[in-house]
Every structure is written in C-alpha cells, then in structure tokens.
Amino acid sequence: MLTIQDIYAGYDKAVVLHGISLDIHPNEVVALVGPNGAGKSTTIRCITGEIKPVKGDIRFCGNSILPLSPDKIVPLGISCSPEGRNIFGNLTVFENLRMGGFLVRDKNVLKERIDWIFNLFPRLKERHKQLAESLSGGEQQMLAIGRALMSGPRLLLLDEPSLGIAPVIVDSIYEKITEISQQGTSVLVVEQNVGLALEIAQRAYVMESGKIHHSGMSADLLNDRYILDTYLGVK
Ligand SMILES: Nc1ncnc2c1ncn2[C@@H]1O[C@H](COP(=O)(O)OP(=O)(O)OP(=O)(O)O)[C@@H](O)[C@H]1O
Numbered sequence: 001m002l003t004i005q006d007i008y009a010g011y012d013k014a015v016v017l018h019g020i021s022l023d024i025h026p027n028e029v030v031a032l033v034g035p036n037g038a039g040k041s042t043t044i045r046c047i048t049g050e051i052k053p054v055k056g057d058i059r060f061c062g063n064s065i066l067p068l069s070p071d072k073i074v075p076l077g078i079s080c081s082p083e084g085r086n087i088f089g090n091l092t093v094f095e096n097l098r099m100g101g102f103l104v105r106d107k108n109v110l111k112e113r114i115d116w117i118f119n120l121f122p123r124l125k126e127r128h129k130q131l132a133e134s135l136s137g138g139e140q141q142m143l144a145i146g147r148a149l150m151s152g153p154r155l156l157l158l159d160e161p162s163l164g165i166a167p168v169i170v171d172s173i174y175e176k177i178t179e180i181s182q183q184g185t186s187v188l189v190v191e192q193n194v195g196l197a198l199e200i201a202q203r204a205y206v207m208e209s210g211k212i213h214h215s216g217m218s219a220d221l222l223n224d225r226y227i228l229d230t231y232l233g234v235k
C-alpha cells in the first residue's frame with residue numbers, strides 16, 4: 001500500500017534520513033520506534049509531503065507521491081495526527097473536526113464520519129461545543145486523531161499519540177487505534193513508548209540515526225533481548 005524506497009531527506013543542507021525503506025500493507029498496524037532525534041517525525045513528514053526527499057521514492061497504491069504537495073496527498077487517503085497535536089485551541093471540538101473534513105463535499109458522508117468519531121471517542125461528543133484549548137491532554141490527542149480520521153484515510157499516520165498523557169488514557173487511545181485498524185484503515189504509529197507500540201503493531205521498524213537498524217514482526221522484536229537492550233531501553 002505504502003512503499004518508501006531508500007529515501008534521503010533532511011532540513012536545509014543537513015541530511016537526517018540516510019536511506020530509509022519501509023512498507024505498510026493494507027489493514028496493518030506498523031510501528032516506527034527509536035530514540036530522540038532518530039528521524040521518526042522526519043519520515044512522517046516525508047510521507048505527508050511536508051518534506052521532499054532528495055533521493056529515493058515514496059509510492060502509495062502503486063503511484064509515486066513525491067511530486068505531490070500535502071494538499072494533494074490527503075485526498076489520496078493519507079492523513080496524519082502530528083507530533084504536538086497541532087489542534088486549533090480557539091476553535092471548538094466540532095469546528096476542529098469539521099476542518100479535518102474540509103475536502104468532504106457530501107453532507108451525508110460528513111455526518112457519518114462525525115458520528116463514527118463520536119462513537120469511537122464519546123468524550124469528544126460530550127465536549128463537542130467546548131474550545132479545544134480547554135480539553136485535557138488525552139482529550140486533545142483524541143481530537144487530533146479524530147480530525148485526521150475526518151478525511152476518511154486509508155492510511156493513518158500517528159506521531160507519538162502517547163506523549164504527555166496519563167497511562168490509563170493512553171491505554172484507551174491505543175484500544176481505539178486497534179479498533180480503527182480493524183475497521184479497514186492501516187496505521188503507522190511512531191512511538192518512544194516502545195512496549196506499547198509493539199503491543200498493538202503487527203510489525204515494527206527500529207530506527208536510529210536516520211537509518212532502519214532492525215525490522216520484523218513485533219512479537220519477534222519483543223523477544224529479542226539484544227534489540228530491547230541496545231535500541232529500545234526496555235529492561
Ligand atoms: N525543522 C527542523 N530543522 C532542522 N533540523 C531538524 C528539524 N526537525 C528535526 N530536525 C533534526 O532532524 C533530526 C531528526 O529529527 P526528528 O524530529 O525526525 O526525530 P524523531 O525521531 O522524531 O525524534 P523525537 O523522538 O524526539 O520526536 C534531529 O537531529 C533533529 O534535530
């Protein structure tokens with residue numbers, strides 16, 4: 001579904017991704033894990049079109065998306081809940097969701113999507129008139145995911161959905177991520193909380209210093225003492 005082929009990318013003259021290759025198949029949850037500064041968010045930004053690789057290719061459903069700007073990539077079925085959430089604090093929950101669905105013209109589809117998201121995250125329904133800035137961290141994360149779902153993606157990119165959120169809320173958000181994938185959306189989840197990501201992902205890529213150091217089935221990575229100690233800091 002998504003194939004990243006040997007991309008090199010970075011900022012100004014600093015290349016931070018040195019030949020990343022990665023695949024995501026339909027209906028899969030894939031984790032991208034690794035330490036601070038490894039290049040996880042940069043990889044996500046390459047998929048959304050925010051950063052253009054200097055070398056390599058990114059293909060979605062068979063076609064290269066490299067020439068496309070971010071606003072042309074969303075309608076193909078890729079959407080992202082970015083690191084730091086990036087929601088509009090001075091707009092209501094409902095208005096934020098509405099913005100995520102700005103490309104949806106059909107009112108019935110729009111209503112179905114909002115119902116779907118309110119069903120996944122009942123707290124958003126209860127608080128739909130509330131300003132986003134007044135939500136708790138966990139609720140803001142639910143809103144960021146909900147907003148990304150409004151475009152009806154086939155591939156959902158989640159950059160650190162657990163960051164700064166109480167563990168009990170993290171667990172419930174992760175349950176929802178599994179539910180979203182079971183309903184037919186592939187998910188690429190970036191996490192520093194490695195144990196958590198490997199629990200829900202079928203496969204994972206371990207990234208360090210702009211390269212993929214290991215990849216495989218999550219279950220195998222979780223049983224690999226060397227990988228856990230060396231890359232993941234899980235004791
Ligand atoms: N906007 C930017 N301009 C210049 N350099 C950047 C920018 N964003 C990230 N970098 C650099 O690129 C490298 C990879 O950063 P990136 O944000 O992709 O890492 P990450 O794996 O997402 O880390 P974290 O887990 O801390 O979010 C780092 O060395 C970082 O300093």
Ligand SMILES: [Mg+2]
Pocket residue numbers: 040041042083159
């Ligand atoms: Mg990051």
